[in-house]
Amino acid sequence: MIRRFYTAVTLSERPEGWQVMLDTRGVRTVGGAPQLLPTRALGEALAAEWRGQGETIDPASLPLRDMADYAIDIVAADPPGLAEGLVGYAETDTLCYRADPDEPLHAHQLAVWEPLLAGFEAAHGVTFTRVSGVLHRPQPPATLATLRARLLTLTPFQLAGLEAMTRLAASLTIGLCALDAAHADEPLALWQAACLEEAWQAELWGRDAEAEEPRQRREADFLRAAAFARLAGTA
Numbered sequence: 001m002i003r004r005f006y007t008a009v010t011l012s013e014r015p016e017g018w019q020v021m022l023d024t025r026g027v028r029t030v031g032g033a034p035q036l037l038p039t040r041a042l043g044e045a046l047a048a049e050w051r052g053q054g055e056t057i058d059p060a061s062l063p064l065r066d067m068a069d070y071a072i073d074i075v076a077a078d079p080p081g082l083a084e085g086l087v088g089y090a091e092t093d094t095l096c097y098r099a100d101p102d103e104p105l106h107a108h109q110l111a112v113w114e115p116l117l118a119g120f121e122a123a124h125g126v127t128f129t130r131v132s133g134v135l136h137r138p139q140p141p142a143t144l145a146t147l148r149a150r151l152l153t154l155t156p157f158q159l160a161g162l163e164a165m166t167r168l169a170a171s172l173t174i175g176l177c178a179l180d181a182a183h184a185d186e187p188l189a190l191w192q193a194a195c196l197e198e199a200w201q202a203e204l205w206g207r208d209a210e211a212e213e214p215r216q217r218r219e220a221d222f223l224r225a226a227a228f229a230r231l232a233g234t235a
Contacts, residue, residue: 001056001057001058002056002057002059003055003056003057004053004054004055004056004057005022006022006023006025006050007023008021008022008023009021009022009047009050009051010047011040011043011044011047012026013040014036016034016036017036017037017038017043018036018037018038018039018040018042018043019034019035019036019037019043020035020037020043020046020047020050022050027046027050027065029068029069029072029073030069030073031069031072031073033072033073035065035068035069035072036072037068037157037232038155038157038232038233039231039232039233039234041231041234042064042068042157042228042231042232042234045064045227045228045231046064046065046068049061049062049063049064049065050062050065063221063224064224064228067157067160067161067164067224067225067228068157068160068228070160071155071156071157071159071160071232072156075156075157075159075160075163076156079152079154079156079159080152082159082163083148083151083152083154083159084148085163086151086159086162086163086166086172086175087144087147087148087151087172089166089167089170089171089172089175090128090139090143090144090147090172090173091136091138091139091144092136092170093128093139093170093171093172093173094169094170094171094173094174094194095113095116095117095128095171095173095174095193096117096128096129096130096131096139097131097133097134098110098113098130098131098132099132099133100132100133101132105197105200106132108196108200109196109197112193112196113193113196116173116174116177116190116193117130117173119182120173120176120177120180123180123182124146124147124150124176125146126140126142126143126146126147127140127142127143128140128143128173147172147176150176154179155232155233157228157229157232157233158179158229158232158233160228160229161225161226161228161229161230161232162175162176162178162179162225162229163175164221164222164225164228165178165222165225165226165229168191168194168218168221168222168225169190169191169194169222170194171194174190174191174193174194177190178190178226178229178230179229179230179233184230187222187223187226187227188219188223190226191219191222191223194222195215195219198215
C-alpha cells in the first residue's frame with residue numbers, strides 16, 4: 001500500500017489523448033511513458049479509480065490503469081505480434097469444439113453456441129470448422145487471414161481488452177463478439193456462453209464452493225476487459 005499523495009483528480013485533454021491528473025501531475029505508465037488515453041470515456045473511468053482511493057492507494061483496485069499501462073508499454077510496441085497470438089486462439093476456439101452428437105451436452109452447445117458462431121461468420125465473412133471431440137482440426141486459412149486483418153484494425157487499447165477477454169473465454173470469437181455493436185450490451189451473456197460446459201457440469205454434479213470464488217473473479221475480469229475495450233472505442 002502507498003499513502004495517498006494527491007488531493008484532486010482531473011482529466012486533461014492533450015493533442016495525443018486524455019491524461020488523468022493527480023493534482024498537477026499527469027499519470028505515467030509503469031514504463032515511464034505519459035498515460036495518454038484514446039477517449040474521454042476511458043479517461044473518466046480511470047479517473048474514477050483514482051478518486052475512489054482512500055488514505056492509502058491499493059494497486060489491486062486500479063485494474064483499468066494496469067490495462068492502460070499494458071496497452072501503452074507492451075501492446076503498442078508490437079500490435080502485429082499480439083494479433084498473431086490472438087489468431088492462435090481461433091485455431092482452438094471453444095465455440096468450435098463440441099461434444100459428440102449423441103451426448104446431451106451437444107444439444108445445449110448447439111442451442112447456445114451455434115447462433116453466436118453463425119452470426120459471427122455472417123458478420124465477418126468467414127467460415128469455421130466445427131469439431132466433435134477434442135482432436136484438433138485446422139481452421140480454413142482464409143478465415144485466419146480475415147481475422148488477422150480484423151485484429152490489425154484495432155487500437156492497442158482495444159487489443160489489450162480483447163486479449164484479456166479471449167484468454168479468459170478461450171475463444172477469439174467471444175472476444176470479438178464483445179467488440180461488435182450487435183453484442184455491445186451483452187458481455188455477461190457472452191461470458192456465460194464461454195462457460196457453458198462449466199455450468200453444465202455444475203448442474204449435473206453441483207457447484208464446488210472452492211471453485212466459486214475463482215469463477216466469479218474470472219467473470220469480473222472478463223466484464224472489466226469488455227468495458228475497457230468498449231470505452232477505448234467510445235468518443
